[in-house]
Amino acid sequence: MKISTVDELPKFSDWPAILLGIRPQPTIEQSPNLLEKFKQNPGSRLEDVDRWAAGAATNTLASVDQHIVEMTPEESHEAYIAFIESALVPRLPATALVEIGRGYGSVILGLARKAAFQDIPYFVADSTPTAPELAGLIAKEEGIRLTTGSANLSSHPVTDLEIPDGALVYTAYAAHHVETLSDEFIEGIKALKPETVVHIEPVYEHCDPSTLLGLLRQRYIEACQYNRNLSTILHHHERLGSLEIIQESRPGFGPNPLLAASVIAWKPRG
Ligand SMILES: C[S@@+](CC[C@H](N)C(=O)[O-])C[C@H]1O[C@@H](n2cnc3c(N)ncnc32)[C@H](O)[C@@H]1O
Numbered sequence: 001m002k003i004s005t006v007d008e009l010p011k012f013s014d015w016p017a018i019l020l021g022i023r024p025q026p027t028i029e030q031s032p033n034l035l036e037k038f039k040q041n042p043g044s045r046l047e048d049v050d051r052w053a054a055g056a057a058t059n060t061l062a063s064v065d066q067h068i069v070e071m072t073p074e075e076s077h078e079a080y081i082a083f084i085e086s087a088l089v090p091r092l093p094a095t096a097l098v099e100i101g102r103g104y105g106s107v108i109l110g111l112a113r114k115a116a117f118q119d120i121p122y123f124v125a126d127s128t129p130t131a132p133e134l135a136g137l138i139a140k141e142e143g144i145r146l147t148t149g150s151a152n153l154s155s156h157p158v159t160d161l162e163i164p165d166g167a168l169v170y171t172a173y174a175a176h177h178v179e180t181l182s183d184e185f186i187e188g189i190k191a192l193k194p195e196t197v198v199h200i201e202p203v204y205e206h207c208d209p210s211t212l213l214g215l216l217r218q219r220y221i222e223a224c225q226y227n228r229n230l231s232t233i234l235h236h237h238e239r240l241g242s243l244e245i246i247q248e249s250r251p252g253f254g255p256n257p258l259l260a261a262s263v264i265a266w267k268p269r270g
Contacts, residue, residue, distance in 0.1 A: 101174020
Protein backbone atom coordinates (compact mmCIF):
# COMPACT_ATOMS: atom_id res chain seq x y z
CA MET A 1 0.00 0.00 0.00
CA LYS A 2 1.27 3.46 -0.89
CA ILE A 3 -0.10 6.92 -0.09
CA SER A 4 -1.05 8.64 -3.36
CA THR A 5 -2.80 11.90 -4.32
CA VAL A 6 -5.86 13.06 -6.22
CA ASP A 7 -3.42 14.04 -8.98
CA GLU A 8 -2.85 10.35 -9.72
CA LEU A 9 -6.54 9.56 -10.31
CA PRO A 10 -6.38 9.82 -14.15
CA LYS A 11 -3.73 7.08 -14.23
CA PHE A 12 -6.24 4.65 -12.73
CA SER A 13 -9.57 5.83 -14.10
CA ASP A 14 -11.01 7.62 -17.15
CA TRP A 15 -13.55 9.37 -14.93
CA PRO A 16 -11.60 12.59 -14.17
CA ALA A 17 -11.28 13.17 -17.96
CA ILE A 18 -14.97 12.29 -18.45
CA LEU A 19 -16.05 14.67 -15.69
CA LEU A 20 -13.91 17.46 -17.21
CA GLY A 21 -15.60 16.90 -20.59
CA ILE A 22 -12.37 15.70 -22.24
CA ARG A 23 -13.72 12.18 -22.91
CA PRO A 24 -17.28 11.03 -23.60
CA GLN A 25 -19.20 9.26 -20.86
CA PRO A 26 -19.27 5.49 -21.54
CA THR A 27 -22.53 3.61 -21.78
CA ILE A 28 -23.23 1.43 -18.74
CA GLU A 29 -20.51 -1.21 -18.38
CA GLN A 30 -21.57 -4.82 -18.75
CA SER A 31 -20.69 -6.62 -15.52
CA PRO A 32 -19.05 -10.04 -15.91
CA ASN A 33 -21.43 -13.02 -15.77
CA LEU A 34 -20.31 -14.29 -12.39
CA LEU A 35 -23.12 -16.83 -12.05
CA GLU A 36 -22.15 -18.61 -15.30
CA LYS A 37 -18.46 -18.53 -14.36
CA PHE A 38 -19.21 -19.97 -10.91
CA LYS A 39 -21.21 -22.80 -12.47
CA GLN A 40 -18.41 -23.51 -14.94
CA ASN A 41 -15.82 -23.68 -12.14
CA PRO A 42 -17.06 -26.20 -9.58
CA GLY A 43 -15.58 -25.86 -6.11
CA SER A 44 -14.98 -22.11 -6.47
CA ARG A 45 -14.97 -20.09 -3.26
CA LEU A 46 -15.92 -16.55 -2.27
CA GLU A 47 -12.35 -15.30 -2.92
CA ASP A 48 -12.53 -16.60 -6.50
CA VAL A 49 -15.77 -14.68 -7.21
CA ASP A 50 -14.37 -11.54 -5.54
CA ARG A 51 -11.31 -11.82 -7.82
CA TRP A 52 -13.43 -12.29 -10.96
CA ALA A 53 -15.57 -9.32 -9.94
CA ALA A 54 -12.48 -7.11 -9.43
CA GLY A 55 -11.35 -7.71 -13.04
CA ALA A 56 -7.84 -7.52 -14.43
CA ALA A 57 -6.47 -4.45 -12.61
CA THR A 58 -3.24 -5.16 -10.71
CA ASN A 59 -3.39 -2.00 -8.63
CA THR A 60 -6.17 0.38 -7.74
CA LEU A 61 -6.73 3.64 -5.86
CA ALA A 62 -8.97 3.73 -2.82
CA SER A 63 -9.81 6.55 -0.43
CA VAL A 64 -9.14 5.98 3.25
CA ASP A 65 -10.40 8.86 5.41
CA GLN A 66 -8.65 11.95 3.98
CA HIS A 67 -6.08 9.94 2.01
CA ILE A 68 -5.88 8.40 -1.44
CA VAL A 69 -4.07 5.07 -1.20
CA GLU A 70 -2.74 2.77 -3.92
CA MET A 71 -3.43 -0.88 -3.13
CA THR A 72 -4.09 -4.22 -4.77
CA PRO A 73 -7.73 -5.19 -5.48
CA GLU A 74 -7.43 -7.83 -2.70
CA GLU A 75 -6.23 -5.24 -0.17
CA SER A 76 -9.01 -2.87 -1.24
CA HIS A 77 -11.68 -5.55 -0.83
CA GLU A 78 -10.32 -6.58 2.56
CA ALA A 79 -10.33 -2.94 3.69
CA TYR A 80 -13.90 -2.56 2.41
CA ILE A 81 -15.17 -5.53 4.44
CA ALA A 82 -13.24 -4.29 7.50
CA PHE A 83 -14.82 -0.83 7.10
CA ILE A 84 -18.31 -2.35 7.02
CA GLU A 85 -17.46 -4.58 9.98
CA SER A 86 -16.37 -1.53 11.99
CA ALA A 87 -19.67 0.21 11.14
CA LEU A 88 -21.83 -2.77 12.18
CA VAL A 89 -20.08 -4.24 15.24
CA PRO A 90 -21.10 -1.34 17.55
CA ARG A 91 -24.76 -2.14 16.68
CA LEU A 92 -24.59 -5.75 17.93
CA PRO A 93 -26.16 -7.82 19.40
CA ALA A 94 -29.11 -8.20 17.03
CA THR A 95 -31.62 -10.96 16.28
CA ALA A 96 -30.45 -11.18 12.64
CA LEU A 97 -28.08 -9.55 10.16
CA VAL A 98 -29.91 -8.34 7.04
CA GLU A 99 -28.36 -6.86 3.90
CA ILE A 100 -30.64 -5.15 1.39
CA GLY A 101 -29.05 -4.82 -2.07
CA ARG A 102 -26.34 -7.41 -1.59
CA GLY A 103 -25.11 -8.22 -5.13
CA TYR A 104 -23.69 -11.74 -5.01
CA GLY A 105 -23.40 -11.59 -1.22
CA SER A 106 -19.73 -10.70 -1.04
CA VAL A 107 -20.14 -8.45 2.01
CA ILE A 108 -22.42 -10.58 4.19
CA LEU A 109 -20.48 -13.76 3.38
CA GLY A 110 -17.26 -11.92 4.24
CA LEU A 111 -18.79 -10.75 7.54
CA ALA A 112 -20.08 -14.26 8.31
CA ARG A 113 -16.44 -15.38 8.62
CA LYS A 114 -15.70 -12.77 11.32
CA ALA A 115 -15.88 -13.62 15.01
CA ALA A 116 -18.37 -10.85 15.85
CA PHE A 117 -21.02 -12.20 13.48
CA GLN A 118 -21.16 -15.84 14.55
CA ASP A 119 -24.41 -17.34 15.89
CA ILE A 120 -26.64 -14.84 14.10
CA PRO A 121 -28.99 -15.65 11.20
CA TYR A 122 -28.06 -14.03 7.87
CA PHE A 123 -30.66 -12.65 5.44
CA VAL A 124 -30.03 -11.01 2.08
CA ALA A 125 -32.29 -9.53 -0.57
CA ASP A 126 -31.75 -7.81 -3.89
CA SER A 127 -33.68 -6.38 -6.81
CA THR A 128 -32.01 -8.53 -9.50
CA PRO A 129 -33.09 -12.10 -10.31
CA THR A 130 -29.61 -13.65 -10.72
CA ALA A 131 -28.03 -12.26 -7.53
CA PRO A 132 -29.96 -14.55 -5.11
CA GLU A 133 -28.96 -17.68 -7.01
CA LEU A 134 -25.24 -16.87 -7.03
CA ALA A 135 -25.27 -15.76 -3.37
CA GLY A 136 -27.01 -19.02 -2.45
CA LEU A 137 -24.49 -21.14 -4.38
CA ILE A 138 -21.48 -19.41 -2.81
CA ALA A 139 -23.02 -19.67 0.67
CA LYS A 140 -23.52 -23.42 0.16
CA GLU A 141 -19.89 -23.82 -0.90
CA GLU A 142 -18.80 -21.81 2.17
CA GLY A 143 -21.05 -23.77 4.53
CA ILE A 144 -22.94 -20.61 5.52
CA ARG A 145 -26.73 -20.67 6.07
CA LEU A 146 -28.07 -17.70 4.16
CA THR A 147 -31.74 -16.88 3.57
CA THR A 148 -32.24 -15.04 0.28
CA GLY A 149 -35.16 -13.02 -1.06
CA SER A 150 -36.05 -10.10 -3.27
CA ALA A 151 -36.01 -6.42 -2.36
CA ASN A 152 -36.80 -3.01 -3.69
CA LEU A 153 -35.52 -0.02 -1.78
CA SER A 154 -38.40 2.02 -3.15
CA SER A 155 -41.14 -0.35 -1.93
CA HIS A 156 -43.06 -0.91 1.27
CA PRO A 157 -42.04 -3.26 2.80
CA VAL A 158 -38.58 -3.16 1.34
CA THR A 159 -38.28 -6.97 1.09
CA ASP A 160 -40.44 -10.10 1.10
CA LEU A 161 -38.09 -11.79 3.60
CA GLU A 162 -39.57 -12.84 6.93
CA ILE A 163 -37.11 -11.26 9.30
CA PRO A 164 -37.30 -11.48 13.10
CA ASP A 165 -38.07 -8.20 14.90
CA GLY A 166 -34.97 -6.49 16.29
CA ALA A 167 -32.63 -7.18 13.35
CA LEU A 168 -29.60 -5.17 12.29
CA VAL A 169 -30.48 -4.08 8.74
CA TYR A 170 -27.85 -2.50 6.50
CA THR A 171 -27.27 -1.31 2.95
CA ALA A 172 -23.82 -1.00 1.36
CA TYR A 173 -23.50 0.74 -2.02
CA ALA A 174 -27.13 -0.14 -2.81
CA ALA A 175 -29.26 2.88 -1.76
CA HIS A 176 -26.99 5.07 -3.89
CA HIS A 177 -28.57 3.43 -6.97
CA VAL A 178 -31.87 5.17 -6.19
CA GLU A 179 -31.47 8.72 -7.49
CA THR A 180 -34.11 10.19 -5.18
CA LEU A 181 -35.15 8.22 -2.12
CA SER A 182 -38.77 8.70 -1.09
CA ASP A 183 -40.66 8.32 2.21
CA GLU A 184 -41.39 4.72 1.11
CA PHE A 185 -37.68 3.94 1.58
CA ILE A 186 -37.85 4.88 5.28
CA GLU A 187 -41.29 3.37 5.89
CA GLY A 188 -40.39 0.23 3.90
CA ILE A 189 -37.36 -0.41 6.12
CA LYS A 190 -39.24 0.49 9.32
CA ALA A 191 -41.86 -2.14 8.37
CA LEU A 192 -39.17 -4.79 9.06
CA LYS A 193 -39.15 -3.64 12.73
CA PRO A 194 -35.35 -3.44 12.90
CA GLU A 195 -33.44 -2.51 16.06
CA THR A 196 -30.92 -0.48 14.06
CA VAL A 197 -30.40 0.44 10.41
CA VAL A 198 -26.94 1.26 9.05
CA HIS A 199 -26.18 2.73 5.64
CA ILE A 200 -22.64 2.37 4.32
CA GLU A 201 -23.25 4.53 1.29
CA PRO A 202 -21.85 7.39 -0.76
CA VAL A 203 -23.63 10.49 0.57
CA TYR A 204 -23.93 13.38 -1.87
CA GLU A 205 -24.54 15.86 0.93
CA HIS A 206 -21.17 14.81 2.49
CA CYS A 207 -19.11 15.73 -0.61
CA ASP A 208 -17.03 18.74 0.45
CA PRO A 209 -17.36 21.42 -2.26
CA SER A 210 -14.40 23.33 -0.82
CA THR A 211 -12.02 20.60 -2.07
CA LEU A 212 -11.21 19.37 -5.59
CA LEU A 213 -11.96 15.79 -4.56
CA GLY A 214 -15.31 16.83 -3.07
CA LEU A 215 -16.31 18.63 -6.28
CA LEU A 216 -15.27 15.63 -8.41
CA ARG A 217 -17.33 13.36 -6.16
CA GLN A 218 -20.39 15.57 -6.57
CA ARG A 219 -20.04 15.62 -10.37
CA TYR A 220 -19.45 11.85 -10.46
CA ILE A 221 -22.66 11.18 -8.51
CA GLU A 222 -24.60 13.59 -10.75
CA ALA A 223 -23.15 12.07 -13.98
CA CYS A 224 -24.02 8.52 -12.87
CA GLN A 225 -27.45 9.59 -11.57
CA TYR A 226 -26.71 8.18 -8.15
CA ASN A 227 -28.53 9.17 -4.99
CA ARG A 228 -28.48 12.76 -3.77
CA ASN A 229 -30.80 12.86 -0.77
CA LEU A 230 -29.97 10.06 1.69
CA SER A 231 -28.84 12.35 4.52
CA THR A 232 -31.56 14.91 3.73
CA ILE A 233 -34.44 12.42 3.88
CA LEU A 234 -33.14 10.82 7.10
CA HIS A 235 -32.91 14.25 8.78
CA HIS A 236 -36.38 15.12 7.51
CA HIS A 237 -37.77 11.96 9.12
CA GLU A 238 -35.83 12.63 12.32
CA ARG A 239 -37.54 16.04 12.53
CA LEU A 240 -40.90 14.29 12.02
CA GLY A 241 -40.06 12.01 14.98
CA SER A 242 -40.15 8.78 12.96
CA LEU A 243 -36.48 7.90 13.52
CA GLU A 244 -33.38 8.92 15.47
CA ILE A 245 -30.00 9.25 13.77
CA ILE A 246 -27.39 7.77 16.12
CA GLN A 247 -24.33 8.14 13.89
CA GLU A 248 -23.44 10.18 10.84
CA SER A 249 -19.80 9.96 9.80
CA ARG A 250 -18.09 11.58 6.83
CA PRO A 251 -16.65 9.46 3.95
CA GLY A 252 -14.37 6.85 5.53
CA PHE A 253 -13.58 4.37 2.78
CA GLY A 254 -14.08 4.18 -0.97
CA PRO A 255 -12.96 1.36 -3.28
CA ASN A 256 -13.41 4.15 -5.85
CA PRO A 257 -12.10 7.48 -4.47
CA LEU A 258 -14.84 9.30 -6.42
CA LEU A 259 -17.49 7.27 -4.58
CA ALA A 260 -16.42 6.98 -0.96
CA ALA A 261 -18.87 5.65 1.62
CA SER A 262 -20.08 7.44 4.73
CA VAL A 263 -21.79 5.68 7.62
CA ILE A 264 -25.26 6.73 8.77
CA ALA A 265 -26.99 4.69 11.50
CA TRP A 266 -30.54 5.21 12.78
CA LYS A 267 -33.21 3.68 14.96
CA PRO A 268 -36.95 3.64 14.22
CA ARG A 269 -39.12 5.85 16.46
CA GLY A 270 -42.82 6.51 16.66
C1 LIG B 1 -22.87 -2.09 -6.15
S1 LIG B 1 -23.85 -3.46 -5.70
C2 LIG B 1 -23.41 -3.60 -4.00
C3 LIG B 1 -23.51 -5.02 -3.51
C4 LIG B 1 -23.02 -5.23 -2.07
N1 LIG B 1 -23.87 -4.53 -1.13
C5 LIG B 1 -21.59 -4.78 -1.91
O1 LIG B 1 -21.36 -3.80 -1.20
O2 LIG B 1 -20.70 -5.42 -2.48
C6 LIG B 1 -25.46 -2.75 -5.63
C7 LIG B 1 -26.57 -3.75 -5.43
O3 LIG B 1 -27.77 -3.03 -5.14
C8 LIG B 1 -28.83 -3.63 -5.85
N2 LIG B 1 -29.89 -2.64 -6.03
C9 LIG B 1 -29.89 -1.56 -6.86
N3 LIG B 1 -31.05 -0.89 -6.76
C10 LIG B 1 -31.79 -1.54 -5.83
C11 LIG B 1 -33.09 -1.33 -5.30
N4 LIG B 1 -33.86 -0.32 -5.70
N5 LIG B 1 -33.55 -2.20 -4.38
C12 LIG B 1 -32.78 -3.24 -3.95
N6 LIG B 1 -31.54 -3.48 -4.42
C13 LIG B 1 -31.04 -2.65 -5.35
C14 LIG B 1 -28.21 -4.09 -7.15
O4 LIG B 1 -28.97 -5.11 -7.76
C15 LIG B 1 -26.84 -4.56 -6.68
O5 LIG B 1 -26.87 -5.93 -6.34
